[in-house]
Amino acid sequence: MRCLVLALAGLLAGTAALAQPQADGQWTMAARDHASTRFSPLAEVTPANAAQLQLAFSFPTGLSRGHEAAPIVAEDTMFIVGPYPNPLFALDLTKPGAPLKWRFDPKPHPSSQGVACCDTVNRGAAYDKGRLFFNTLDNQTIAVDAKTGKELWRTQLGDIKKGESMTMAPLVVKDKVLVGNAGGEFGVRGWLTALDAATGTIAWRAYSTGPDKDVLIGPDFKPFYKSDQGKDLGVTTWPSGMWKIGGGTVWGWVSYDAELDLVYYGTGNPGPWNPEQRPGDNKWTSGVFARKPDTGEAVWYYQLSPHDLHDYDAVNESILVDLDLQGSKRKVLLRPERNGYVYVMDRTTGQVLSATPFVHVTSSLGVDLQTGALKYNPAKDARMGETVRSICPASPGAKDWQPAAWSPRTRILYIPHQNLCQDASVYEASYIAGTPFVGADVKMYAGPGGHRGVFTAWDPVAARKVWEVKEDFPVWSGALVTAGDVVFYGTMDGWFKALDAKSGKELWKFKTDSGIIGQPVTYRGPDGKQYVAVLAGVGGWAGAIVSGRLDPRDGGAAAGFVNAMRDLPERTKAGGKLYVFALPGSGK
């Protein structure tokens, strides 16, 4: 019944309401809506009563790697994807304590653990028309029947032998499942692929490097800036043939605007070359694409970090909102970017309307709005044999994968992020696959102020911070905001917090057994009550020191992240567990 309503809502797409509330309190995709707002219309929990939130039920996953998935809620059932080996759990929300309804084990190949760069995470499933879609670390996209847990189809999309893996959450758009790959540092060529939701057959694949025909660039491609215009730039902006293993993987977020009928997503950093070996802009890495979902054809592109020097992937979310800018209503996308700027872009054309630093930035000097060019700071260009200190932001960026939320009520962007800088200093001999090299010894540490994390409320119109909460550790969890004007996020030492969305005042917090790097969601239960759910289970690149049991004495481990996280093992421990909260009292 409810399913039918939802399906109808899907058919009626194309209205002006971007972040179209779903027919009820469901949460069917990682960001809740195609606009990637992570805003829920539920308003039962408010600043006045949030302090009374209490644990309704919990569910241990039995896994110890990083838990980054968003719980998915549909058909009175909650669906959770775990880290490797990627089990899919279905919990029955109609029964007390939400017992396990079924469990699906995809059995990914064990070798896939060896190609994951930064912990064997998974960012969750997507629900559409009675089916769950999710990716496995060994490059399979799988469709499962939501009621029974029976496999409907599975498609092998990439090859672990080539260094490919998959960690992202799919997005379903017009009966197509959009998925992308990971593994840029291994010489993987990035792509976004659309699969037919009914059969799993590949409808189209758009590569991030190479000739126009591979990138699905045709006559309709109209990038806003000159630097992105020209034939076969995915070949000519690289030294001979390097595009073949050029990176630009698509392991982050995808958004969709039904009115413009455009899909938006970002591409990862160029790899696996040292910057000096790949002169040129290295298109189409570290940038954002707009494409037509039916054919994959590119409509525009903008390169956020041309010829990336600092591992600034551009895979962060594009949040689609309409803003009043200088007296006119603009359809924009907001990107709190790894390189340290919040970009406000016209999502029809790809024009950058503003780009404002939201952290301390030394690696660049601003964005030229005329040309769209990021102005690098040559003093922070890490050159072999030289010591470069205070590169800010560090390689994980001002903000990594952890998704921000937007409230149409407060008109504020809620950004979970980190405050880290790095030195590339002592160079030491290393040896991978029996091949010696001298590598930069990267050391990350807290940026100005000494705190490693921040939760920032940002006004994209005024291009300024409204309020912020400083956190000791990087805020590696997603953000959630509700119509009750409450915002939620978790910390790596295991606090799940509720703040007043307007003021940032802390309303409530709960201590979890393991640090939180998951994506909080909220839904209306079968009893009519509002619930808030989050997966705890520390890990990921930032938390690998715990989930991977790294030696805190080895500051260079996890690509230099361990140096900044030495004290995490004393503050939390590994272990995945779902926590679900609600206000006291029975539902309606």
Next chain:
Amino acid sequence: MRLLALLAAVVVAPAFAQPIEALRTPPVKVHAPSDVLRVCADPDNLPYSRADGSGFENRIARLLAMDLGVDLQFAWLPDRRGFVRKTLGAGDCDVLIGVPAGFERVAPTRPYYRSSYAWVQREGAGEPPSSFDDPQLAGRRIGIQLIGDDQATSPPGFALARHAAGAHVVGFPIPGDKPAAQRIVEAIAAGELDAGIVWGPQAGYFAKRASVPMRVAPMAAPPDLARVQPFAFEIAVGVRRGEDALRQRVDEALVRHRAEIDTILAEYGVPRVEGTP
């Protein structure tokens, strides 16, 4: 420097209400057993090691176990990023037969050989370049190994870029059906590449087995890069940091068997170089 910071970290215990032991997940505490030599090795990375024991590091491991009068056990794992952490760090094994001297993630023994990156080409296809500024170099299709570590590169790849000779460089990533060095040598034999600059032990081994006669010539780093990106590296055995007793026993065994080790290395075609990088 790093050690100093570590000592400081140990002294400053954070103040917690509950005993720290309840919260901490300590790194695995392991010590090498004294009745068995547990060696960490890649199951498919010739010439070093292979699951059938046919690599030269497998041979050296057998030699060491014999000398120490203990059984030999291998823990197999592909040598990728995180190899040290997932082998020595996890306590699955105690010895790495090949690490660069001065590699800080392990406690290395004294080096037992020194090799260098080498130019590989077909026999009779002209002369190897005289230097990185040789005008012919820029026009050649040259294969190099890629590292698979963000923004890290092999020293020859770096030298080619610095000397504007990187226009026709082809990178061979670690992942693939065969070792990258083998794929490079096969591409040279097939005429798809003019040459490769490959780490010596791999260059020598695969060139010896190539379908056409090959020439292998150790190369020196260009003078401007010799200090920061040398082409020659000393290779040692590595044990877990803090395992000084085991390191000493291995060190002594390496000295006792120097002649046999040299014979093994020669048999596998490992080019040896002397002197400074």
